[in-house]
Amino acid sequence: MSFIKIWHQKRDNSKNKCPRRTLFNYSPSQIKNALEEIRNGMKIQTACKMYNVPRSTIRNKLLGRAPETTGKVGKDPVLGEEVENRLVEWIKETSRAGFPICREGLIYSVQKLVKEAELNTPFKNGTSGRKWFHLFMSRHPDLSRKQSEYINRARSLVTEKKIKSWFAETLELLGDDKSVLEDPARVWNMDETAMYLCPKGTLVLAEKGVPVCNTSANSDKENITTLLTVSAAGHMAPPLTLYKYDRLPKNVSKNAPPEWAIGKSPKGWTSSAFYEYFANVLLSYLKKDQC
Template identity: 40%
Template sequence: MAPKKNYTPHQMCLAMEAVRKGDSYSAAAEKYGVPRMTLRNKVTGKSPAVCHMGPPTILSMNEEAILKEWLFAMAERHCPIGKEQLLDSVQLIIKSANRKNPFTNDRPGRKWFDLFLKRHPEISERVSQNLTTSRESVKQEHMVKWFADVEKYLEENNLPEVLKDPTRIFNTDESAFFLNPKLDRVLVKRGEKNIYSTSGNEKENLTVLLTANAAGQLAPPMIVFSYERIPRAIAESIPENWGIGRSENGWMCGSTFYEYVTNILYPWLVQNNTKFPIIFFLDGHASHLTKHLSDFCREKQIEVIALYPNSTHLLQPMDVSVFRPLNLFWRQETRK
């Protein structure tokens, strides 16, 4: 018996199409890595043309095709989607459809991810070329190219006129505020080697997300806590129109960012009679984008564009002008 070949339905479809266009069975089978006799049987009708190998997938072929196109579209906008963001999106699809599945908390793991890539060989998992380990590696030519790419994208999508209206250009960013920040340099007896200070859990933090436009208008912020249940005293101390979220570690995640854009930012834009479409610049490396959020932004004419990676100290207005001095004042106040 000939050894069993591992192939995907997509490979078989390509091989069948090649035979119908004139290729021989042997040539098509070798080119696409499928069994020659199985290919012949499917083309001649002796066996079903579509035969799923192994257990059925949790998502339909159409749903996976939509996810694939979303991955490619976001990469074109310099917002490449990683494994965790993809799994977050699949989890939301499963939960919204109330679909039975074998996953823990409706979220697929590494096995599903590997099989998804195998089913779609046109998708490649790579390290983003733009992500560097040091901010010093960001060069002027990289920045110039980024500006040129964004300008070209806006022109191709009939958006250059948005840049003429500062009330339609938005920037968002987030920052962690540690409840027990590390101390700066301290004064001790000369020769002391082991200097300790007691300041509680230095990793305990909350996250603040801010959004503003180029005209200087500040949208309601969002604060993310690490509490399992946010204490009433804290919730009541926060302004009514601000957003409150929670996550296990106090960091922003896909679900909290979705809640912010849909329940806080968009209603504020409508209330302030903002003209759409708008441009929404953010840090692409930590944007927490999901398929659901991308669909919402497309429907509401919110054009998401990622800033050049590792350049927030140069390009991110919220980081340079707001969070940098705010973090300094925060550390001073927490010491007091």
């Protein structure tokens, strides 16, 4: 038989395959309502037709063969539903606290749980594998894997109390000049932004729909620092970009935007270059705009 005939025969056989069975074309509320009607005296067949629920499903629930509240088929999870639900809540709590769990961390924690609780599992040496992890994620669609963002540890420790204290100190510092706060063109905010040369973080587990979680680190990764200054009125002053060079290359100064301030710093921090930027660039810009 030629290859073409075999290929056509396989295509014809694929067309004759049975369609995939669709499960659960009904909601839990339909099950609940049907059971209530039956317990109130309605016939099983009538209730099943009214709420479009399979008669076998209703019989199994009435006879106690299947729980009334579940909507799934197959075996229970290896660790049990209660343990898995606790794991999900733990993952969410650690993520909210700023310490998200990666896949390896979850697998290690499950291994420790299995060992200490002496759980009977099919895991080799008590360690769950890749298959278990993917099934765990599919059973809990409210979790997702996200890219973590590294921030400086000092910034991660900012609290509401410290923010309110900063505002109180600022008001005291202004004294009789508090009226400047009423003019948005005279209220400016500065912030350093790290342009990461290698921005990819680790994949961590977090609650779906929640903004990307942050991972604290003692020091930032390799980056180029840019100091941005923006007013409450939406005006942006010339930014300052620092490069980690002892001597600034000519191509950097040549290709930089003309209105930008650029500088060099051995460590890439703005602590030393800030004063020069403030005196030579920012003040002249503010005087020009009469801020």
